[in-house]
Amino acid sequence: MAPDKRTERDSLGEVVLPADAAWGAQTQRAVDNFTFSGYPMPAALRRSVGLVKAAAANANAELGRLDPDAARAVRETALQIWQGELGDAFPVEVFQTGSGTSWNMNANEVIARLAAHRLGSRLHPNDHVNMGQSSNDVIPTAINLACLELLEPLCSSVDALAAALRSKGQEFADIVKLGRTHLQDAVPVRLGDAFAAVAAQLAEGTAAVRGSIDSLRVVALGGTAAGTGLNTHPQFAAAACRFVSESIGYEIQPAAVPSAEMNSRLPQVQLMGALQLLTATLQRWCIDLRLMSSGPNGGLGEINLPELQPGSSIMPGKINPVIPEAVQQLAVHVQGKVAVVAQAAAQGPLELNIMFPLIAWETLESMRLLKNACDGLRRRCIEGITANPQICREQVERSLALITRVADDIGYDRAARIALQAQRERRSLRDVLMTDEGFSAAECDRLLDPLTMLPPFS
Template identity: 40%
Template sequence: MADRIEKDLIGEKLIEDPSYIGINTARALENFNLKSKTVNLNLIKDIALIKKAAAMVNKNLKKLPVEKADAIIQASDEVVDGKFDCEFRVSAFQGGAGTSTNMNVNEVIANRAIEILGGEKGDYSIIHPLNDVNMSQSTNDVYPTGLRIAAIRLIRKLSNSLADLQEALQIKENEFSDIIKLGRTQLMDALPMMIGQGFGAYAKAVERDRWRIYKVEERLRQVNLGGTAIGTGLNATNKFIYMITDVIQDLTKLGIARSDFPMDITQNCDVFVEVSGLLKSCSVNLLKISNDLRLLGSGPKGGIGELKLPEVQAGSTIMPGKVNPVIAEMAGQVSMRVIANDSAITLASSMGQLELNAFTPLIAESLLESLELLNNAVIIFRERCIEGIKANEEKCKENLEKSTAMVTALVHHIGYDKSSEIAKQALREGKTIREILYEENILPKEKIDEILNPFEVTRPGIPGK
């Protein structure tokens, strides 16, 4: 084995051994040397899966000799298994609508297949990256199909993680079902509520997210494999077009379907905007929940302090004893990132021109990052925050008693104006509503206790009637 010289229409280039890349990938590494994110490996592996499927079909159609096809299939499997992850170092933010990524996969598979057949890497007379590995394909049908498959896999994971989060919130709803606290609107004292009711509301929001994300998989199932460059199918036979989809279905066990109009899938990226929009909706809810928990757990002495979030690490390099709500903060930051990615996906999708969108790599990176980040954040948020939350019953009672929230329950008994007077008096004298009512003998003590019963003021109806 030795370094080798490869040629293309631009000229010659040295490829250092033992690398499996070829000249196209080498140029991409130079041209897009952003020293930032590389292409998401989920996308790489599902493109490799497509190469395997294409080799299987071309073998069946006798377009590829058996030994060539089998070597490509084996090499593709090895890429899918992660044996060549280090060979995929091209920036995620690349020009060319994903051509560099497709060629990176083609070259690695070709060079590994050449090895399998006993040849030296770079001897493309044995197996050619384009003539053999890319046979009957184009970047413009392979890349978006790989993205759709990768996204569906991650969507299923996220849907399951959201179901687990929903269940954890429902457990807290039941656990805190009889602990009363002060409800707040616009951050100001409002009405009494049970802590469990708050967690029940969070669970309902997550339930909607889980269902929406579970269903959106359907939008991604149609693929344009066989459409080649612009969706017309040039250089791909009808037999290949129909067979490749069937093979992909079998290999992925996903409900992948052939588009009845591949040109649409090739040039239009609105489906990715739709998917991203649902991830944004989910992130909005996650951000709201995480911020609520930070507020309710604030203190522990100088804040609201009605919830106790799990203490997972020391919070300050200068303030001893300080513990911060870092898991909730992490969930919030991930949510913000997903929302930002949605803007990138929206802009990139709108930049498609005529028969292709050159900005698909930005869409792919942003969408797959959002799916991975959100899934991991939801799991950590559940395991290291939600499941360990405790209620501070004494603080809940103290905050409620110090507020005027309970006065609303009196409106149907003594009227709005009199209730307002009592609220002002309680604030002025630093007393509770109950104390004022007792002292003024406005209602019988038994009636007051009936009206201000926690289970009366936290459900529909008129307390005490």
């Protein structure tokens, strides 16, 4: 055999793998079998599997099932994985066996091999590292823990974006712009309110994301195969969850009905539903940013976005709203992932869902992407936006929507006739009101002042 190869054996026979590989035979079979996408095991999931293995070793030692020295070696090696080390030792991609068994065995083999070096004697991936566990409970537990790991960083990024929007709202509070409904002229609004409204919508989104914490804290660990708890100690789940809780700061609880956490993934469905609130807000707001900044001469031109790069390979001087367009695409991408997770969660015939890896990938990737989107939109766009008060004022003054305030005094029908006359004759409302309707200049000043139509800045 070549010096860069070694042979290992599992229940199906011999397997050849790289001599320096930290994994073993079952992982190598998965590497050879699953070559579809190249999408790696999500880093947060890898870390969470490490934490589960450390918790299991600790619990099994406490309960007298695992030798203390062996447990210590397993726990310390598993904690290395939780702390972000040994990433190269996890080569199995996303599209694999639906229970995620290959990811679980990858962890078992790596930990057994490296812990054996630490201990100075052989450890078995299944008998020692996987004691009292099954892929059926390890992987869904790790998915929940990985979601919890990414949840607060995501919410912090959304909160920072909302704060930047509120700051811009205050900055633009005294600028009145033309409101638009159905993309047609409507009553005046404050430019600042447009920014403040999005900040409020984002706050609703983060509240929904944080609202998924309770379901994520309930885990399948201890349910082993098909939720039966077979081959595990009755107190294992509570002991292991206690270790995890102390490690991550969330109170993790074993599920009262473990099988409920195995044949579906409702915590991820709930979380992705909350993420959809964020994507809907981001997508709608990015459309608004593109419209409000459109121009510079033939569009609305109410605001200026930061000029980040040339926008055309053929039209000199053109600048495009590149960050809103990028974030808009990302939001659509995540919305697709929301649908994927909902469909995948339903793929749980009888006792076990068979799309754990896909659910993990789509959920964790969505959280990562949305965090990056919020950070990028804030830093590269929102914080650098400036307003064009003169353009906003001119558009308000030309608008027929100002007649709405007058209608309260003279009635809807008369006001509508005046507005349509001004539009047909291409005259201002002030001109028609004073010349044809007998209003004084003082009355027009009072009735057509856009600030009198607006509530205080919210």
